[in-house]
Amino acid sequence: MIKVDVSGTYGFCNNASAVRQAADAALHTLLSGTGAGAAFTGWVRYPENYAESELARIKIAADKIQSESEVFVVLGIGGSYLGAKAAVDMLRSPEYNLLSKNTPDIYFSGNDASGAQLARIIRLVDARDFSVCVISKSGSTAETASAFRVFSKLLTKRYGKQADSRIYTITDAETGYLRAASILHGWESFIIPRDIGGRYSVLTPVGLLPMAVAGIDIEKVLAGARTEMESLLSDNGGDASVYAAMRQALYQSGKKIEILSGFEPALRYTAEWWKQLFAESEGKDKKGIFPASANMTADLHSIGQLIQDGERNLFETMLLFREQSNLVIPGDSPLVDGIDWLGGKRYAEFCNAVIAGTKKAHIAGGVPVIDIDAGTINEETYGALTYFFLLSCGISGYLSGVNPFNQPGVEEYKRNMKAILA
């Protein structure tokens, strides 16, 4: 269970109970399918609605990829890679590709317009056996499709007619270029449900195939999401509603920026995923909380100064996991370093003291703090946390009066770009 503590916001806004009540109506709008963008709320029940047969196919594909490839190249942008990258970082390691392991390296590509970056990835793939996965609803997303042209050529050069057996696609069930091409070339292919948008799709094959290739137990991920779903939906939104309402109450009180603070480097991409989820869902109609992230404790020595003493237009959400390491800071060190007060302590104690000390300092400095306690890092909590944020985002978006399921602003730069190149 994901637990939210809003006691660190007391005194910072006086509209919290009113917004909390409005959250009930927002949840009802979401669940009854009567709100804007209701055609894209398939994610709400997906953790119990997915097809077992699709899951079985994902596992078979992952086994095949693991057995015949040293490198798995995942092409996709935005919601087509952030969730899987977050899972690999959190559940395997942020240094996953550096590990000695019996699963393939995974490179996420096709998410920029940099030929230099693509060339760097190609050099890393180099003489090793590789497979490619393309994730795109349409297949014509410029960054992803252009990278696919490059890797498709490489595959053909390396494997000839066998290249097709190393291409995997995740796309719309029926329409779009990538579906048509998958049928034409006989590529193994999975479905992005039409009623689930990119940033809500990590619990579908979009996230599950890369996770499975990385050796993550995707059944446990889904089980965690399902348990969280049942708990939240049977409790009127539970703590997801509490979080959604509090962030909107703070926004209405002039807190324009939300900083998600993680105290563990493995959470960096969880924050990146969270930023996309909330920014793309809520940043429209000239409103929206600005989502930023802090990777602690590194960033206590960066934006920490501004959080403590800067303009009071922000609030902080602390994403907390229980430190699992038993590593001890040596107490018998011959070093004279002025940290004898820390020697002999476990890192878990150190980390908890940093978190508590930071929270107290920030609140005293005028920053409302929300705690999200996610327990111990594992597959189930990853699934639970993911579902928790998805539901919070749906509620929060309706609370703020926008359609949380479209992204009209993302089209603007594409139109200009096409016009320039035409």
Added chain:
Amino acid sequence: MIKVDVSGTYGFCNNASAVRQAADAALHTLLSGTGAGAAFTGWVRYPENYAESELARIKIAADKIQSESEVFVVLGIGGSYLGAKAAVDMLRSPEYNLLSKNTPDIYFSGNDASGAQLARIIRLVDARDFSVCVISKSGSTAETASAFRVFSKLLTKRYGKQADSRIYTITDAETGYLRAASILHGWESFIIPRDIGGRYSVLTPVGLLPMAVAGIDIEKVLAGARTEMESLLSDNGGDASVYAAMRQALYQSGKKIEILSGFEPALRYTAEWWKQLFAESEGKDKKGIFPASANMTADLHSIGQLIQDGERNLFETMLLFREQSNLVIPGDSPLVDGIDWLGGKRYAEFCNAVIAGTKKAHIAGGVPVIDIDAGTINEETYGALTYFFLLSCGISGYLSGVNPFNQPGVEEYKRNMKAILA
């Protein structure tokens, strides 16, 4: 030369020329050493004031580390690692540790309170030969000193009495635990000049030693910084003043958030370094622009929606380098993917079109855009860009009426943490 173009801000504020004039006074305050924190402005002339003998010692140490170590562990937090990490990413590769190369892997550690992360790094060092560098003015920074206790023990276990020859320190010339310990144990040691604070220190041994170990030509880095320094200081601050003044003018006009957009994944840590520089320098006295970063084009599919259509309380600074790759998007691809308009184009054209298209879209959406054109990525431009931002930050801080060279808020969490653990 770093070139700034503020034409994308026209019409968004009417105080620009007044603030531009005030920037002259701010620069004078900085250069005359009459402002708050003047004791920490040694970085202004450092690119011509550094000692050649120190540079020679850095190169000798780097050669020794390269010859006897497969891994170089750099312990430091905040300004003690961000600049070097930015340089390695930009000038070698963001996947530097994955490359086949004749220079050591570099792990930046001692910048968090995570035992899990430390354990992951230790596993990566494992059976390989390694050296350790500790960067800290005092030596008693909790995150860094605790990690040093752990690695010092590992070194002794592995190398016995030879361990001391694999320890390098960068610290204050005279005072502090780390200087005392360096003398006691005979560690090779370099100086952080007393008149240069952590976040302004990347062009000193703090950044130069890790860069040299990574195979970066540090004389070229310093030459680039020196050329930029001479150019800016002989031109009344030049474009550094233009940038500093424009960001403050926009801030005064209600633009509370600055997003630094880079269109190349190798710039991710340049943005992290920039965030620390500006947030810690300006985020105080209940004011300060909130510095955020966007890694394009990935983040066009993340916070891009909010930049385009969200609350109009932000401006964007585009950090532009000329794309160097000659990679072409295959035009003869057998794939039917709807991007024939892009086939046959070089990535450089694609990237430029994305930048131009994005800029046009964001300005049309109500976002002022500043361009910083840094030319081609190389050692000289890294040095030039670094100096450009340092000088901009000093001017900008004085313009906003704060002391840009202290960080009183960073102490708060430490005090609480110590009290909790005591």
